[in-house]
Every structure is written in structure tokens, then in C-alpha cells.
Amino acid sequence: MAEELAFNKPKVELHVHLDGAIRVETIVDVAERRGMTLPVATVEEMRDLCSLKNPSTLTEFLSKFNHYMPFIAGDREAIKRIAYEFVEDKAKEGVIYVEARYSPHLLANRDVEPIPWEQKEGDLTPDEVVNLVNQGLNEGEKAFKTKARSILCCMRHMPKWSMDVIELCKKYRNDGVVAIDLAGDELMDTKAYPEHKQAYEEAVKSGVHRTVHAGEVGPPSVVKEAVEVLKAERIGHGYHTTDDQALYRRLLEENMHFETCPISSRMTGACDPDFTKHPLIRFREDKANYSLNTDDPLVLNSNLHKDYEVAKKFMGFTEEEFQRVNINAAKSCFLPEKEKRELVHQLCEAYGMVEHTCF
Numbered sequence: 077m078a079e080e081l082a083f084n085k086p087k088v089e090l091h092v093h094l095d096g097a098i099r100v101e102t103i104v105d106v107a108e109r110r111g112m113t114l115p116v117a118t119v120e121e122m123r124d125l126c127s128l129k130n131p132s133t134l135t136e137f138l139s140k141f142n143h144y145m146p147f148i149a150g151d152r153e154a155i156k157r158i159a160y161e162f163v164e165d166k167a168k169e170g171v172i173y174v175e176a177r178y179s180p181h182l183l184a185n186r187d188v189e190p191i192p193w194e195q196k197e198g199d200l201t202p203d204e205v206v207n208l209v210n211q212g213l214n215e216g217e218k219a220f221k222t223k224a225r226s227i228l229c230c231m232r233h234m235p236k237w238s239m240d241v242i243e244l245c246k247k248y249r250n251d252g253v254v255a256i257d258l259a260g261d262e263l264m265d266t267k268a269y270p271e272h273k274q275a276y277e278e279a280v281k282s283g284v285h286r287t288v289h290a291g292e293v294g295p296p297s298v299v300k301e302a303v304e305v306l307k308a309e310r311i312g313h314g315y316h317t318t319d320d321q322a323l324y325r326r327l328l329e330e331n332m333h334f335e336t337c338p339i340s341s342r343m344t345g346a347c348d349p350d351f352t353k354h355p356l357i358r359f360r361e362d363k364a365n366y367s368l369n370t371d372d373p374l375v376l377n378s379n380l381h382k383d384y385e386v387a388k389k390f391m392g393f394t395e396e397e398f399q400r401v402n403i404n405a406a407k408s409c410f411l412p413e414k415e416k417r418e419l420v421h422q423l424c425e426a427y428g429m430v431e432h433t434c435f
């Protein structure tokens with residue numbers, strides 16, 4: 077008999093890295109097609125290599141990308157394929173709307189300095205990467221009926237890419253790209269460099285939506301900077317906001333959206349490995365505005381059902397709270413207003429709620 081799911085209803089996912097959500101089978105397949113040598117012999121060994129087994133650090137977590145990104149980066153077919161398969165996987169998890177994020181530069185091999193993953197210079201630019209991902213998401217959306225949009229990531233340690241990122245957000249805003257993000261290792265580098273600030277200023281000026289990874293493993297000051305300097309409309313993770321009570325209270329009042337990722341937060345060492353002590357419990361009790369997300373299912377060897385399961389089993393989540401969480405996610409998504417309202421309506425219908433009582 078199939079295992080009972082913690083929340084078997086339509087869901088919205090706002091924080092998931094496209095390059096952290098690739099199928100292991102696809103990595104192996106692409107490597108073989110490209111005649112590249114894999115470090116291990118089987119899919120299962122590759123899964124082991126790409127994923128963390130025990131709670132660790134964000135730095136260690138991010139180092140897992142080194143094992144598989146070289147096989148995908150620079151390959152047009154692979155990039156389109158991972159986007160398409162991503163939508164299929166989300167549809168199977170009952171996600172009806174998803175925002176997938178990635179760094180176009182980390183998948184390119186031309187017009188990017190330095191060229192990532194020790195690739196030789198090729199002819200795939202960050203611009204074309206965005207185009208390919210858009211095609212894959214779009215075709216996936218048509219095939220699997222899950223709406224998919226994307227968020228382009230600036231990387232904390234690569235400030236010189238950030239102005240390209242905002243220009244790509246502007247160029248593709250009518251073709252699937254809904255926002256800008258700032259990702260990467262907060263522990264190694266917590267400061268927002270002038271180039272990141274400039275990119276976010278341009279985002280504000282040109283009406284591009286903004287989210288920022290902050291307070292994941294870093295202190296609340298990073299969250300404060302995200303809100304005050306980068307004008308973030310949502311916070312990626314944000315667990316450590318609760319370490320500064322005044323800031324936490326203020327963001328609760330402002331209805332700031334926190335994109336939380338329970339399983340990820342344990343494995344990156346962002347939070348106490350004991351889920352019963354997780355800041356998400358505080359968010360729930362305070363009726364904060366937050367969503368539940370996977371972050372990087374490949375690196376976590378996990379899926380969205382498991383995040384919901386953890387919330388139910390260890391954090392006291394009920395069906396009603398899961399519904400509230402998803403309606404908040406829909407209300408905080410980066411779709412245009414009309415599409416956002418339709419999404420909220422779709423959830424209310426699926427949850428059997430009358431619209432005006434729909435929180």
C-alpha cells in the first residue's frame with residue numbers, strides 16, 4: 077500500500093534550486109552521451125556522491141554541486157532537459173505552481189568570467205542558458221499542467237556577474253523570469269558587495285521582484301541588510317531572523333515572506349538537527365507568512381513530501397496550517413496580480429474553502 081502523505085493536496089513551491097533538483101539518472105545519462113568519465117560506476121553510487129548523509133555545514137553542502145555540475149554545464153540538450161524534467165517531478169509531488177531558481181552563469185561556458193567547473197571556453201552564454209531553461213519549463217508546463225516560472229540568482233562570491241543577472245531578468249521578464257535572487261555561501265561571505273547592491277537597485281527601478289538568501293546560516297544582520305539595502309520582498313530561509321527579536325517582530329508586522337526549507341536547514345547546519353527545536357515552530361505559532369520548500373532535493377536525496385512529513389511529525393503541523401502555508405505562498409509568489417489571484421482561487425477551491433474565508 078502507498079505510504080500516506082502528510083499533505084496530499086495541491087501545493088505551491090517558491091524556493092527550489094533548479095541545479096539542486098536534477099535527476100541522478102539524467103546526470104549519468106548526459107555524462108555518457110557526452111563521453112565524459114563519471115567518478116563512479118552506478119547511478120546509486122552517483123546518488124551517494126551527490127548527496128549529504130548527515131547534518132553538516134552550508135559550505136560542505138554547496139561543495140556537492142562540484143560533483144555533478146561539470147556534466148550538465150555547457151550542454152544545451154542537458155539544460156533544456158533538466159528544466160523539463162523538473163516540472164514533471166514537481167507535478168508528481170502535487171505542486172501546481174513553482175518558482176525554480178538558478179545561476180545562468182554556472183551553466184554557461186562563454187561570456188562568463190571565470191568559466192565555471194573548469195570547462196574549456198565554448199559557445200553557450202548565460203543569455204542562451206536562460207532561453208533554454210525557459211523552453212524546458214514552458215514545454216514542461218504544457219505537458220504536465222504545473223505552472224513554472226524562474227528566478228535568476230546572483231552569487232555572493234561573484235559580484236561581477238550581478239549586473240548581467242539583472243539585465244537578463246529584465247530581458248526575459250515576459251518570458252518566464254519573475255525575480256532576482258542572491259544565493260551562495262553566507263558563512264564565507266556575508267557582505268552584499270556594491271555590484272549586488274547596484275543590481276538590486278536596478279531591480280527596484282525596473283520593477284523586477286526580489287528575494288535574497290539571508291539568515292540561513294548567517295546572522296540576523298544579513299536579513300536586515302537584505303530588507304533595508306537590497307529591498308528584498310521575500311527572504312530565502314531566514315531562520316536566524318528569530319535571533320533578533322526586534323527585527324523578527326518588525327518583519328512579522330510587515331508580513332515578510334520566509335521561504336523555509338526544513339530538511340535543508342538541518343543538513344546545512346542552519347538549524348538545530350532536532351526538528352522539535354526548529355524556528356519554524358515559532359513561525360507557525362506566530363502565524364508568520366512562510367512557505368515550505370525543498371531547496372535542493374538532489375543534494376538532500378529528498379522530496380517535498382518529506383518536508384511536509386517532518387513538519388507534521390516533529391513540528392505539530394495540521395492540515396489547516398498546511399493549507400494556510402500554501403495560500404500564503406500563493407499570495408507571496410512573484411506572478412502578476414491577476415495570475416496570483418487565480419492561483420489563490422485555485423487553492424481555495426481545492427481545499428474546499430469559500431474565497432473570503434481563504435485567509
Ligand SMILES: O=c1[nH]cnc2c1ncn2[C@@H]1O[C@H](CO)[C@@H](O)[C@H]1O
Nearest residue numbers: 093095177178179229259260289372
Ligand atoms: O541553501 C542554499 N543556500 C545558498 N546557496 C545555495 C543553496 N542551495 C543552492 N545554492 C546555490 O545557488 C546556486 C544557484 O542555484 C547553486 O548553484 C548553489 O551554489
